[in-house]
Amino acid sequence: MDNNHKRQYRQLDDTTKQKISQSLRGRTKSATHAQSISTGLKNYWKQVPDKPQNNETKNEENE
Numbered sequence: 893m894d895n896n897h898k899r900q901y902r903q904l905d906d907t908t909k910q911k912i913s914q915s916l917r918g919r920t921k922s923a924t925h926a927q928s929i930s931t932g933l934k935n936y937w938k939q940v941p942d943k944p945q946n947n948e949t950k951n952e953e954n955e
Contacts, residue, residue: 900943901942901943903942903943
């Protein structure tokens, strides 16, 4: 696996979600800034694939 510090799959564990939420808490943004962030994140998430199902993962490990 490449260690390029980019997200490999869309799914995150709950502790990671909590850390992100805590770091962003209390920040204020203008309406245009919030819209720009939203648009950028939507475009980013279109490029990140879903995590494969368990049976697909097992097949890859056996190869």
